[in-house]
Amino acid sequence: MAIVTQDNHGLRLAVRYLVLILVALVFMFPLVFMLVSSLKPTAQLLSDTSSLRAFLPVGDISLENYAAAFRRAPIGLFVFNSIFITLVTVCASLFLCSLAAFSFTYLNWKGNGIVLSVILATLIIPFETIAIPLLLWVSRLPWVGMEGIEFGWLNTYHVQIVPWIADALTVFLFVQFFKDLPRELIEAARAEGASWWQIYRRVVMPLSGPVLATAAILKSLKMYNEQYLWPLIVVQDEAHRPIMVGLGYFFQLNVAWGEVMAYLSVITIPVLAFYLVLQRAFIASIASTGVKG
Amino acid sequence: MRKTSIFATALLASVSLSHAALAQTELSMWYHGAGNEVESKLINQIVDDFNASQEDWEVVLESFPQGSYNDSIVAAALAGNLPDIIDVDGPIMPNWAWSGYMQPLPIDESAIADFLPGTKGYWDGKLYSIGLWDAAVALYARESTLEELGLRRPTLDEPWTGDEFMAALKAAKDSGNYKFALDLGMNDQGEWYPYAFAPFLWSYGGGIVDRETYQTAEGVLNGDAGLAFGEWWQSLFTEGYAPGTSEDPADQQRGFIEGDFAFQWNGNWRAVATLDEVDDVVFLPAPDFGEGNKIGGGSWQFGISATSEHADGAAQFIEFALQDEYLAAFSDAIGLIPSTPSAAKMTKNYAEGGPLEAFFALSEEQAVLRPVTPGYVVQSKVFTKTLADIANGADVADTLDAAVDEIDADIEKNSGYGH
CATH class of the missing domain: 3.40.190.10 (Periplasmic binding protein-like II)
Structure with a gap:
């Protein structure tokens, strides 16, 4: 009887692993297809799509697509731009949104709840509906630069950073987290004579590692992967273009799909590295927010 | 004394050079060919040749990915920062002219008399754009x-x-x-x-x-x-x-x-x-x-933005670009149909007996423009x-x-x- 149970256990384990392997393969297929295709000439890549060869590094394999992709577009510049814009935006966003959330959670000012509700309501407004008014606005705003005051933010890094710093989702994440922190800690610090700034910096933020990781991950993915429409309309010079606009360089009348795959592979590297470093935080953030990564 | 003289000569030379540089008025130009190595090389060659050919104007080129080019133009028109020279897809031109993004093209129309019909962009009786090639x-x-x-x-x-x-x-x-x-x-x-x-x-x-x-x-x-x-x-x-x-x-x-x-x-x-x-x-x-038997006509063409304050310089560049040698170079490099019969004769594909000769005749005789309306x-x-x-x-x-x-x-x- 014990042997039968052991067999059942072994069988269940095998089935479980089989299912998990199949699911993993399904999720890995797009990545494998991208990487393998980036090594094939376009004609072979297209021919292979009708068979399992699409996922195998077979046939005429080389790094020529990578060389051609780097000749076609300044990929290094685009990747640098995206990483720089992402880093600055995420850092500024974590600071400002956590400050706002701190104020909403701990400072009892009049209209606090209404303002938070209004901010959260902006979650339902698609960016496309405000893109044009925002464009008209930023094209006339002043900015103090190296050459004094200039009007118009177009063709700059800050036009791709400032409008994205504050967002309702990040404020919401911080508010939810701060609400769960023990009130006693704040009250004790107040009793000790700490200022609000000291409480924010020395008490609340050191305890906020999980929410900082969650907010940083969600914001980073959004800034790195999804910035297309806004830079498209506010950046007209190549020097400030991010990776997603750069993808357009590869879609000519005769699309060189091998180069497209090579470009996608290159721009995926920073995201993969980011994921591998913060793998645990990624899973925790998705579990805690219910938001798909 | 000798040192003073050398200094004075150097100063004079630098002032003259900087004056010559200042005398060239900058003309901004946007083009839809970012990522197209061959096309970029050709358009850059035309720009370099034009800048070197005269001392009044300097064209500064910015290229955009084709798929997002129209959106960039519309956004720039809203934000008020259109360049002097733009390129425009033939059937879109009437909309951009009607929307006030473009101004009529002040070039001598006798110079384009033998251009293929699909390469000329007319709206409201006026020429707004002209193309170096057509497609068929x-x-x-x-x-x-x-x-x-x-x-x-x-x-x-x-x-x-x-x-x-x-x-x-x-x-x-x-x-x-x-x-x-x-x-x-x-x-x-x-x-x-x-x-x-x-x-x-x-x-x-x-x-x-x-x-x-x-x-x-x-x-x-x-x-x-x-x-x-x-x-x-x-x-x-x-x-x-x-x-x-x-x-x-x-x-x-x-x-x-x-x-x-x-x-x-x-x-x-x-x-x-x-x-x-x-x-x-x-x-x-x-x-x-x-x-x-009919086919569609009208491809990418050059025009001048409505906000350009240097329409004369922009028109001068466009006329410069319409030379047969450039039409033929574009055709040889990317296979498009050159705008004139004389340029076609200079190409390897569209000359008499060339493998694509048929396309020139198709474009000349069959091409019908898509509705010319905003x-x-x-x-x-x-x-x-x-x-x-x-x-x-x-x-x-x-x-x-x-x-x-x-x-x-x-x-x-x-x-x-x-x-």
């Missing part, structure tokens, strides 16, 4: 296919009739040698649809909009000719002659070359690559469904959706009626688009 569509086939199926080779003077065309498709289908008789490139649901397929509608005698008034599509898109076209169009898919809207892009790029399709309706920009792989490819004229930007999208719906089995009459309603409502909403 043809029916790709193999000599061996025509022989094997016992088909007459159509010519410009004697194209296939609609019945002959359908007989050719039936013969190809019945032979069992092909996955499909005809590839139309149905997966590309953008400007390809009106550019490539509206000529069939025109050949039936219909139209996307009434070109007499440009105030309605009633009776032209959904009249008898439109209905006949719609029924024929649907039959291509219901009878299995052509793959539908879900066609794999890989098939569209490789299908004809690998012998999966007997015929392919495709542009001249694919001709060079096809010639490299298919020895006996022939480029046949469009079939005639009753009102003549409303075309909406009409092209409606037309695309309509053809896709009919291909997917929607009721022909109802779908065409709905398209007419949508087009007419848009014209009315825009107060007739200035016609």
Whole structure:
């Protein structure tokens, strides 16, 4: 009887692993297809799509697509731009949104709840509906630069950073987290004579590692992967273009799909590295927010 | 004393040089060719040659990815930072002129008298844009296919009739040698649809909009000719002659070359690559469904933005770019049709006896511009959706009626688009 149970256990384990392997393969297929295709000439890549060869590094394999992709577009510049814009935006966003959330959670000012509700309501407004008014606005705003005051933010890094710093989702994440922190800690610090700034910096933020990781991950993915429409309309010079606009360089009348795959592979590297470093935080953030990564 | 003299000479020289540099007024130019190495090299060459040829103007080029170029122009127009020189896709030009993004092109029109009709962009009786090339569509086939199926080779003077065309498709289908008789490139649901397929509608005698008034599509898109076209169009898919809207892009790029399709309706920009792989490819004229054999005309052209304060300099650059040597260089490099017969003679593909010579004649004799109206930007999208719906089995009459309603409502909403 014990042997039968052991067999059942072994069988269940095998089935479980089989299912998990199949699911993993399904999720890995797009990545494998991208990487393998980036090594094939376009004609072979297209021919292979009708068979399992699409996922195998077979046939005429080389790094020529990578060389051609780097000749076609300044990929290094685009990747640098995206990483720089992402880093600055995420850092500024974590600071400002956590400050706002701190104020909403701990400072009892009049209209606090209404303002938070209004901010959260902006979650339902698609960016496309405000893109044009925002464009008209930023094209006339002043900015103090190296050459004094200039009007118009177009063709700059800050036009791709400032409008994205504050967002309702990040404020919401911080508010939810701060609400769960023990009130006693704040009250004790107040009793000790700490200022609000000291409480924010020395008490609340050191305890906020999980929410900082969650907010940083969600914001980073959004800034790195999804910035297309806004830079498209506010950046007209190549020097400030991010990776997603750069993808357009590869879609000519005769699309060189091998180069497209090579470009996608290159721009995926920073995201993969980011994921591998913060793998645990990624899973925790998705579990805690219910938001798909 | 000697030191003072050297210093004075150096100062004078530097002042003169900086004066010469300052004397060149900067002209900004936007172009849709970012990522296209060959095209970028050519356009940069023209810009460099122009800048070196005179001392008044300096063109500064910024290139954009083609897919997002139009959006960038519209955004820049809203933000008030359009450049001096822009390039514009031919059928879009009337909309940009009507919207106040462009100004008439102040060049001597006698200099473009022999340009192909599809390369000249007129709106409201004025020239707004001019192109260095045109594009054309043809029916790709193999000599061996025509022989094997016992088909007459159509010519410009004697194209296939609609019945002959359908007989050719039936013969190809019945032979069992092909996955499909005809590839139309149905997966590309953008400007390809009106550019490539509206000529069939025109050949039936219909139209996307009434070109007499440009105030309605009633009776032209959904009249008898439109209905006949719609029924024929649907039959291509219901009878299995052509793959539908879900066609794999890989098939569209490789299908004809690998012998999966007997015929392919495709542009001249694919001709060079096809010639490299298919020895006996022939480029046949469009079939005639009753009102003549037609193809679409009008490609990318140069114009001047409405906000440019240097229209004279911009026009000077555009005139400079229209030299035959540049038209021929573009054609040789990217396979497009040069705008003039004299430039065509300088090319390797379009000169007499050249492998693509047929396309020049197609463009010269068959090309019809898409509706020259600001409303075309909406009409092209409606037309695309309509053809896709009919291909997917929607009721022909109802779908065409709905398209007419949508087009007419848009014209009315825009107060007739200035016609």
